[in-house]
């Protein structure tokens with residue numbers, strides 16, 4: 001059996017390490033061809049020794065030199081920076097690129113990989129939030145599959161397999177509601193970074209955990225779903241489902257609702273995106289059905305869900321507005337983690353920046369990155385006193 005040759009970009013992060021768990025569980029199916037990480041040279045060196053990839057990339061030239069010292073000469077090639085990521089994204093031996101790069105740096109990776117016709121397992125949110133139109137157009141042109149790793153869009157992808165999108169009435173994204181779902185509105189001003197980082201159901205990186213608490217993460221998923229599946233914005237809804245067992249649902253025109261249900265473990269959607277179009281044995285424990293707890297659903301809407309409104313507003317404005325939304329949020333979340341901004345001010349900073357920064361056409365990666373930079377400056381001016 002031919003093995004699928006994969007590149008894992010962001011290999012030392014939460015998604016990257018879990019992807020390597022999946023690879024370890026399927027040595028007969030997956031071959032780790034390339035790895036890339038930002039700054040964690042220690043873990044990357046360990047991973048390179050274990051997996052013997054042909055190429056690894058690291059953030060800086062200095063770290064690349066350090067990595068070369070640690071690895072056996074004549075084995076793995078070490079590259080670095082944006083060029084390093086680019087080399088791996090385009091690597092002729094790679095079938096599937098798992099893009100788990102953190103932040104806007106991941107955008108170019110996705111674009112390069114789809115234009116090279118690779119299958120892309122997409123964990124980098126910025127790619128579709130900032131440049132959804134551009135990337136999906138390139139993916140269609142080059143017949144590249146874009147497979148969402150994010151559990152809710154991943155669930156929608158599973159529910160939609162073999163279906164005609166014209167038969168879809170609604171895409172229903174589930175949201176855990178975050179750790180403050182039951183808190184009174186006025187207490188949100190006092191939320192500390194420690195409280196916000198304590199997500200009730202999912203174990204994830206810092207920014208996405210804060211974005212889950214503000215619901216901005218769900219706003220981003222509305223944007224991801226919009227570009228991935230090509231339905232009207234009005235057909236995408238969010239319901240609160242605190243147990244995170246039902247990862248999302250699709251309602252079809254004939255009245256059938258199809259849901260994807262599974263353990264709250266990222267290795268499930270990661271493996272789905274790596275194995276697609278096949279399905280392989282799970283590397284995690286199977287969910288017991290009926291589950292021991294009930295499954296609750298509540299509507300979303302009102303003050304607590306202002307982040308969803310901001311995401312919809314950005315998508316309606318079109319062009320670079322979603323990129324502005326993302327950049328403003330990233331700056332605001334970082335300021336909150338540094339205790340320079342209150343929790344309830346994160347979305348108000350984003351709303352202000354969305355008003356202030358003009359929307360332009362998102363017709364190139366460059367124009368999107370310019371809007372990103374303008375939004376960062378505008379957000380920074382609001383958080384630094």
Ligand code: MG
Pocket residue numbers: 150151152153221
């Ligand atoms: Mg998600």
